Amino acid sequence: MFDHDLPLPRWLEHSLDCLSKDSPCSLDALNSKILLAVAFDFAFRFHEGQFRATGEPYIVHPLAVSNILYNAGSSPSVIIAGLLHDIVEDTQITSQRIEIHFGSEVRLLVEGVTKLGKIHSLNxxxxxxxxxxxxxxxxxxxxxxxxxxxxxxxxxxxxxxxLHGEKQQRIAWETREIYAPLANRLGIACFQWELEDLAFKILEPDVFLKIQSYVAANRSEREFRVSQIVNLLKNHLSILNSNNSHIEGRTKHLYGLWSKMQSQQRTFEDIYDVAGLRIITPDVESCYSSLSIIYQVFCPILGRFKDYIGLPKPNGYQSLHTAVIGISRPIEMQIRTNEMHQIAEYGIASHVRYKEGGSPAEVKSKCFNWLYQFAEWQENNEPNRHSDYLALVKEDLLIDDLYVFTPKGDLIHLNPGSSAVDFAYFVNTSIGDCFQQVAINGYLCPFSTALQNGDVIQVFTDKYPSPKLDWLNYLSTSTAHTYIRQWYVDRYNWDESIRIGRLLIERELGSDGLYVLLNSNSIARMMSYHGFITIKDLISALGYGEIILNYLMNYLRG
Structure with a gap:
């Protein structure tokens, strides 16, 4: 049954070994390993005769995917789903048969991935x-x-x-713009960094090779300098916690270095944090104690300390970040516990409740509220304009730089530049629709006030919903913009309002009324003032009665 002429990862070989009579595995471990072994044999048999573009047998791909998932600390169900993720789409096997052999949990995971592949479009x-x-x-x-x-x-x-060049470019672009940032939002750093570097190599090959050569040219000198700092810190930290801390040097990935050079307009020689140190401590108390000792040994750089332990990132990331004057040049340091390190590297794959086998409903975390809210909105809003939808995903889901609090102390993350209107719609759609006033840090403020990190936001609502079109001027998130537009669209016929609006303009300005409107010097200012994004917004508001014709004409004349 398990006679396969393929190089297998150790964990899979061990799963096969556990089937022997003398296996030392516990009953639970044995059951999981049997399922892993059977899933591999299942995938091998039904993918037999299929080949990848590389010329390799197709089974090499699901085997590699499952190995990546295993190394990321995923549960057996997820690893099995990795082995079977293409089998429903590429073979005659049904999802019902997957459930018979491997259970409903694996079936749902495989179905979830399969649905993503069934897209039929020429565009x-x-x-x-x-x-x-x-x-x-x-x-x-x-x-x-x-x-x-x-x-x-x-x-x-x-x-x-x-793959051929054009397809490489397309896949690499999508990887860098969508999937690598998504891995970042989910806290899976090991996926993010490799995806970014692989895409970088395809999209900017010359720049990639140049950065790679820069890093390689100074490697020996950099490693020597880092090793000196490591040895110095080990001597001091050993007194603190009986040498239970682990210190390691790390080199930033190539795309991260290039991005910093671009954003800060600096040359490679000006980037001092090419290498950094990571200190893994036994517990949280040791993190702060280690920081104190580091500051006794090295001079801290002002403004470079961040406490992500006290205030974790939305994806659950925790660590202390600082930068000090090291040996001959500055160096960055991260301090975290081993559990924090696992979450930083593998994100949701390291989530304790996943490892305990909790159901999908039980493992929902506040870290992913942004996802659940976005998905809830999507269920009733199919993407009408696909280019707009892609922009919405990139703007609303892949940025997490602003942190504010509710009066109860719940942490909310928003896009940079967000206003109280963004906050209200992020918390709940009905709160956004009924939004009337906002207090920031205890003081009433205008809707347009840009929120700052650490602000405490209190929203006051009315009994009945009445969102305003001029709120569109204050928004940073596309989803809030869409909610407001949708509120108006749902309450009147958009096409009919545009037709009526056109008739009103033609009646007042003649058959060339729309041309006159578009070429008016003041029309752009008026649209901005009222929060209209397109000329159709203005015309439909005119037809609906949101804008009075006399007001529009006076504005154009004056």
Whole structure:
């Protein structure tokens, strides 16, 4: 049954070994390993005769995906889903048969990934938008689906050289713009960094090679300098915690270095944090004690300390960040516990409740509220304009730089530049629709006030919903913008309002009224003032009665 002429990862070989009579495995471990072994044999037999673009047997791909998931600390169900993720789409096997052999949990995971592949469209932008739309809906039902999807994308990027140039560019662009930032939002750093570097190599090959040569040229000198700092710190930290801390040097990934050079307009020689140190301590108390000792040994750089332990990132990331004057040049340091390190590297795959085998409903975390809210909105809003939808995903889901609090102390993350209107709609759609006033840090403020990190936001609502079109002027998130537009669209016939608006303009300005309107010097100012994004917004508001014709004419004349 298990006679396969393939190099197998150790964990799979061990699963096969556990089937022997003399196996030392516990009953629970044995059951999991039997399922892993059977899933591999199942995938091998039904993918037999299929080949990848590389010329390899197709089974090499799901085997590699499952190995990536295993190394990321995923549960057996997720690893099995990695082995079977293409089997429903590429063979005659049904999802019902998957459930018979491997249970309902594996079936749902495989179905979630399979749905993402069934896109039939000649338009690549449309297909990509539809795929992402389904991805986020599926993730909200069981977020582990995205682990399989990211592992699948990672192996495809590792073997992308077998594809033709145009397809390489397309896949690499999507990887860098969508999947790597998504891995970042989910806290899976090990996926994010490799995806970014693999895409970087395809999209900017010359720059990639140049950065790679820069890093290689100074490696020996950099490693020597880092080793000196490590030895110095070990001597001091050993007194604190009986040498239970682990210190390691790290080199930033190439795309991260290049991004910093671009954003700060600096040369490679000006980037001092090419290498950094990571200190893994036994407990949280040791993190802060280690920081104190570091500051006794080295001079801290002002403004470079961040406490992500006291105030974790939305994806659950925790660590202390600082920068000090090291030996001959500055160096960055991160201090965290081993549990924090596992979460930083593998994100949701390291979530304790996943490892305990909790159901998808039980493992929902506040870390992923942004996903659940976005998916809830999507269920009733199919993407009409696919290019707009892709922009919405990038703007609303892949940025997490602003942190504010509710009066109860709950942490909310928003896009930079967000206003109280963004906050209200993020908390709850009905709160946004009924929004009347806002207090920031205890003081009443205008709706347009830009929120700052650490602000405490209190929203006051009315009994009845009445969102205003001019709120569109204060928004940073596309979803809030869409909610407001949708509120108006749902309450009147958009096309009919545009028709009536056109008739009113033609009656007042003649058959060339629309041309006159578009070429008016003051029309752009008026649209901005009222929060109209397109000329159709203005015309429909005129037809609906939101804007009075006399007011419009006086504005144009005056």
């Amino acid at each position: 690549y932008t449309e297909a990509r938008a539809e795929n992402l739309h389904k991805l986020f809906i599926t993730m909200a039902n069981d977020i582990r689906v995205v682990l399989v999807k990211l592992a699948d994308r990672l192996h495809n990027m590792r073997t992308i050289a077998s």
